[in-house]
Amino acid sequence: MTNALRRLATKDATWFWRVPGPRCEDIEMLNYGKTRDWKSGDVRHSYTTKDSILYALALGVGADPLDGRQLRFIYEKELAVVPTMAAVLASPGFWMRDRAELGIDHLKIVHAEQGVRLHAALPPQGTLIGRSRVVRVVDKGAGRGAILYIEKQLYDEATQQLIATAEQAMFCRGDGGFSLAGGGDEAPTGLPPTPDRPPEAVVDLATRPDAAALYRLCGDLNPLHIDPAVAAKAGFPKPILHGLATYGMACRGLLELYCDYDPLRLRSIRGRLSAPVYPGETLRVECWREGGEVAFRVRALERNVVVLSHGRAEV
Incomplete structure (x- = not known):
């Protein structure tokens, strides 16, 4: 192929798919119809006060044992729950890996955004009871990836009351261009x-x-967060903190500053996970009042890197 044709192929993805070679239907790619129609069914999750306490401890709540405000999250007497725990309860697991017919390259998935709205x-x-479904599949273009938007609703099994709605965006780096089919x-x-x-x-x-090591006990056992060899293969100098732990730390900061x-x-609280955190770092939660919301971001101080951006919360 000449340089001119290469430039044309780069600019015009439609032309690229018309060049002689494998047919579009013969190339493995994200199956929009099956992915868009995915639903988890009912996911039942029973948990105890120990689970709620462990979640808070994994976020560093209770670091000051004399702060009675924090004590209520780690002491079973009149126990309260950190709101972002809704993101980890009754989740459907890594279904994108387990459903091969969806055609998703699960090795190139990154958690991009997370939100939680509390109804009770x-x-x-x-x-x-968690009920998850895909609500949107956006094609960013060939070579640019796709984004899956997933909604999970949590219901109390005994009362059927809607407790929370969690929304996440997953950046599928290897699945751009599927809309050509x-x-x-x-x-x-x-x-x-x-x-x-x-x-x-x-x-x-x-x-x-x-x-x-603590946070993984809340449900995400990905070895990237504990095994140095796995972290090295992924390009990190050491295991990284879970993105949802960074998100939970932001919630902890908002609880302290505004609640x-x-x-x-x-x-409600939502934000974009923009960079990894290494355990042991100091996270600075920076906030602004914006109308009826609080805008915020989180910065890893030792590296001066924004690790969570575009944050918004209703308090």
């Missing part, structure tokens, strides 16, 4: 950017060196 207080123990949804309105002015409120939160550690005052 999370009970400190009980049984919840048909299908694809419009991208949603993007998260608003972080304000371009000094933050109005700041809190620094230390992460424990063993934070990932006096009262979880009932936090109605």
